[in-house]
Amino acid sequence: MKTIMTGNEAVARGAYEGGLVFASAYPGTPSTEILENIVNYKDDIYCEWAPNEKVAMEAAIGASVAGVRSMAAMKHVGVNVAADPLFTFAYTGVTGGCVLVSADDPGMHSSQNEQDNRNYAAAARVLMLEPSDSQESKDFMRLGLELSEIFDTPVLLRMTTRVCHSKGLVELGDRVEMPVIPYEKNIKKFVATPANGKVMRKNLVQRLKAMEAYANTAEINKPEYNGDEIGIITSGVSYQYAREVFGDEVSYLKLGMTFPMPMDLIKQFAGKVKKIYVIEEMDPYIENHLKMAGIQFIGKEVIPEYDELNPDIVRKAVFGEREEGIKVSQEAVVRPPTLCAGCPHRGFFYALSKKKNVMITGDIGCYTLGSAPPLSAIDTCFCMGGSISSGHGAAQALRKTGNHDLKVVSVIGDSTFFHSGINSLMDVVYNKGCNTSVILDNRITGMTGHQQNPGTGYTLMGEGTEEVDIPKLCQAIGMKEENIYIVNPNKLDEVNKALDEAMAKDEPTVIITKWPCILKKFSPQDKKEFDLSPKKCSINQDKCKKCKLCVGVGCPAIHSGDNIEIDKVSCTGCAVCKQVCPFNAIEEV
Ligand code: SF4
Numbered sequence: 158m159k160t161i162m163t164g165n166e167a168v169a170r171g172a173y174e175g176g177l178v179f180a181s182a183y184p185g186t187p188s189t190e191i192l193e194n195i196v197n198y199k200d201d202i203y204c205e206w207a208p209n210e211k212v213a214m215e216a217a218i219g220a221s222v223a224g225v226r227s228m229a230a231m232k233h234v235g236v237n238v239a240a241d242p243l244f245t246f247a248y249t250g251v252t253g254g255c256v257l258v259s260a261d262d263p264g265m266h267s268s269q270n271e272q273d274n275r276n277y278a279a280a281a282r283v284l285m286l287e288p289s290d291s292q293e294s295k296d297f298m299r300l301g302l303e304l305s306e307i308f309d310t311p312v313l314l315r316m317t318t319r320v321c322h323s324k325g326l327v328e329l330g331d332r333v334e335m336p337v338i339p340y341e342k343n344i345k346k347f348v349a350t351p352a353n354g355k356v357m358r359k360n361l362v363q364r365l366k367a368m369e370a371y372a373n374t375a376e377i378n379k380p381e382y383n384g385d386e387i388g389i390i391t392s393g394v395s396y397q398y399a400r401e402v403f404g405d406e407v408s409y410l411k412l413g414m415t416f417p418m419p420m421d422l423i424k425q426f427a428g429k430v431k432k433i434y435v436i437e438e439m440d441p442y443i444e445n446h447l448k449m450a451g452i453q454f455i456g457k458e459v460i461p462e463y464d465e466l467n468p469d470i471v472r473k474a475v476f477g478e479r480e481e482g483i484k485v486s487q488e489a490v491v492r493p494p495t496l497c498a499g500c501p502h503r504g505f506f507y508a509l510s511k512k513k514n515v516m517i518t519g520d521i522g523c524y525t526l527g528s529a530p531p532l533s534a535i536d537t538c539f540c541m542g543g544s545i546s547s548g549h550g551a552a553q554a555l556r557k558t559g560n561h562d563l564k565v566v567s568v569i570g571d572s573t574f575f576h577s578g579i580n581s582l583m584d585v586v587y588n589k590g591c592n593t594s595v596i597l598d599n600r601i602t603g604m605t606g607h608q609q610n611p612g613t614g615y616t617l618m619g620e621g622t623e624e625v626d627i628p629k630l631c632q633a634i635g636m637k638e639e640n641i642y643i644v645n646p647n648k649l650d651e652v653n654k655a656l657d658e659a660m661a662k663d664e665p666t667v668i669i670t671k672w673p674c675i676l677k678k679f680s681p682q683d684k685k686e687f688d689l690s691p692k693k694c695s696i697n698q699d700k701c702k703k704c705k706l707c708v709g710v711g712c713p714a715i716h717s718g719d720n721i722e723i724d725k726v727s728c729t730g731c732a733v734c735k736q737v738c739p740f741n742a743i744e745e746v
């Protein structure tokens with residue numbers, strides 16, 4: 158039977174068909190929907206959200222060692238977090254097949270960088286597969302589990318945004334039920350001490366030779382000969398772009414397995430065509446292998462080394478011309494990224510933006526949008542969990558150099574705090590820091606589309622579970638009780654008081670803003686704890702002096718024209734704007 162699936166749905170299906178038993182992930186665009194679809198197979202596959210990617214990888218490793226097929230999924234930057242166990246897992250090898258899905262984001266549609274994780278496979282020396290459509294996403298996931306067991310290696314399945322989110326026809330198959338491989342204690346294989354590691358390293362080199370021999374004959378590394386004038390060497394979604402531009406007139410070598418690289422096959426192909434183009438997105442990964450083999454080709458001197466490719470870019474790069482497209486008369490409406498109407502972060506960021514002499518270190522999540530005007534309340538943003546620790550470094554440096562006027566406030570979300578912010582806060586307390594850490598607890602993982610996390614009280618499979626108590630956790634790592642402030646972020650007085658007190662102290666302080674994301678499906682606990690009854694605000698035009706102070710809160714529901722007005726449909730009645738109006742012109746209705 159055939160059905161239409163996105164690449165991410167197909168990966169989940171491939172995992173199911175491939176006899177997967179354990180899956181773990183940390184949500185991150187464009188990988189999030191993989192686990193959200195695996196949960197549809199929860200009768201056969203145990204699946205969970207992990208607090209971060211390293212934990213997801215380690216849990217998948219444990220499941221593999223226990224004898225079942227397992228996977229971990231994450232976005233490309235997540236692999237940086239998971240790299241520590243991955244590199245050693247490449248040494249030990251697996252018991253049950255194990256696949257790490259890296260969903261890369263060329264063009265940074267929703268990421269802080271656009272790193273090319275094909276380099277990770279080569280650096281960690283793990284077998285890598287690169288699907289180019291939904292069918293291959295399913296097939297390669299399944300194949301990856303098999304190859305993992307055959308070659309005793311973890312497998313990197315490298316997806317990209319366009320493959321993850323595009324839809325295509327997929328032929329469905331049946332699930333293979335894999336028997337659990339009985340557990341045997343094997344210290345020499347799984348305990349990576351230096352003595353064992355030296356042997357593992359030799360084995361790894363042998364394994365690579367076997368994998369390369371396979372790569373040269375693997376069906377997924379496909380030459381398609383259509384003449385000897387031009388040959389295209391490509392992989393992943395770039396194959397689709399190349400096909401659209403060059404059609405059936407040229408020959409192709411489509412690489413489905415790109416580590417180890419099938420060098421014999423590549424040399425054979427290169428010997429049969431007069432001119433070679435390497436069409437690949439991002440880094441010159443294939444290209445560098447060709448250079449090392451002394452093969453002449455045209456690649457990154459014409460194909461951009463940044464941003465996402467598309468057929469038009471490839472056509473322009475190779476032929477110097479664009480295809481005539483359909484002209485549309487209307488421009489798309491410009492929608493700059495902004496916090497949603499009623500977002501519980503708005504009140505906090507508004508109050509913070511009014512403080513003088515503050516350096517604000519930010520993090521990855523919805524609250525990064527606090528950097529956008531008019532709030533402009535974030536000064537730095539590097540990586541998940543980095544706000545508190547980079548704020549700590551800044552605060553210590555300012556203290557050391559005698560600059561006591563500039564205060565440091567670090568902002569992080571609840572899920573990101575659980576991801577790796579806890580370690581950073583521990584660092585602040587342990588090293589007697591002085592930045593104010595703000596945990597913006599909106600009761601869900603917001604930006605990736607509302608996944609549960611250790612603070613929400615629910616698992617991925619929908620079961621109720623223990624909820625992490627953030628204030629108690631802060632105390633457990635050494636934060637003084639009197640330095641922990643819990644505030645309703647929609648109440649500007651509360652936020653201001655907490656900020657003023659916390660920032661005045663020369664010791665670690667924490668402010669926890671607690672209010673559910675306005676787009677969240679409220680849980681029974683949310684309904685019990687918070688007043689979430691529907692409300693609206695509107696502007697009394699008789700009282701309004703058009704001072705536009707309310708526009709400064711940056712709410713998309715407030716429109717500024719001849720009159721200042723609140724859009725009834727999008728307003729949620731959070732009343733942040735009401736507290737800003739000096740003329741009491743904003744009323745709850
Ligand atoms: S009350 Fe004001 S700030 Fe809140 S959603 Fe409505 S318009 Fe926006």
Ligand code: SF4
Nearest residue numbers: 701702704705707738
């Ligand atoms: S802050 Fe009050 S007076 Fe000023 S524009 Fe807004 S509603 Fe009108």
